[in-house]
Amino acid sequence: xxxxxxxxxxxxxxxxxxxxxxxxxxxxxxxxxxxxxxxxxxxxxxxxxxxxxxxxxxxxxxxxxxxxxxxxxxxxxxxxxxxxxxxxxxxxxxxxxxxxxxxxxxxxxxxxxxxxxxxxxxxxxxxxxxxxxxxxxxxxxxxxxxxxxxxxxxxxxxxxxxxxxxxxxxxxxxxxxxxxxxxxxxxxxxxxxxxxx
Numbered sequence: 001x002x003x004x005x006x007x008x009x010x011x012x013x014x015x016x017x018x019x020x021x022x023x024x025x026x027x028x029x030x031x032x033x034x035x036x037x038x039x040x041x042x043x044x045x046x047x048x049x050x051x052x053x054x055x056x057x058x059x060x061x062x063x064x065x066x067x068x069x070x071x072x073x074x075x076x077x078x079x080x081x082x083x084x085x086x087x088x089x090x091x092x093x094x095x096x097x098x099x100x101x102x103x104x105x106x107x108x109x110x111x112x113x114x115x116x117x118x119x120x121x122x123x124x125x126x127x128x129x130x131x132x133x134x135x136x137x138x139x140x141x142x143x144x145x146x147x148x149x150x151x152x153x154x155x156x157x158x159x160x161x162x163x164x165x166x167x168x169x170x171x172x173x174x175x176x177x178x179x180x181x182x183x184x185x186x187x188x189x190x191x192x193x194x195x196x197x
Contacts, residue, residue: 008097009097010050010096010142011052012050012101013056013072013098013101014029014068014101014102014103015082015100015103015139016029029055029104034106039055042105042106042108049110053068054068054092055072070092074088081160083151086151090148093148095145100140100142104185107183107184108140109182112176116130123170126171127144127169129172132176133176135178141171150165
């Protein structure tokens, strides 16, 4: 029995739909780090945890397709932000929880992702969100998919902050230390060069 077998099945959403402004407009998930695209690092980590791996992407769909069971994209132009990707992932997720992971965090490990899943399982009606020191990390979360309707309602009302919606739903924290290296966002060219695995 693997670690994943001890928890309820979850869908996993890899967020790769951003505009990549800090990367000069390049598609961040396909930028190479340590000899592989960022998305491949996250694929290798998350693939053993789910049979429903979803990638939110707004371009280069054919390149992302080989890493995913499902692809979703924003239904509005102009890169409306990660809320759109989470909303799209919740709408198609096949399991009771959606574990959300941004594509620019290749230093994440199994312990952290399983910690999020365990936190969500212990509070099954509430989202679980990483909190680094005193700072919430809303794009590293595990959301009960029953809340898809709430996310849709908030979206229609103009909400674009995943953290605010999850706070209204009573989000619980998976506490990590401030400066936890696993949470490094490699979202600029300098960080890609500076940070090593």
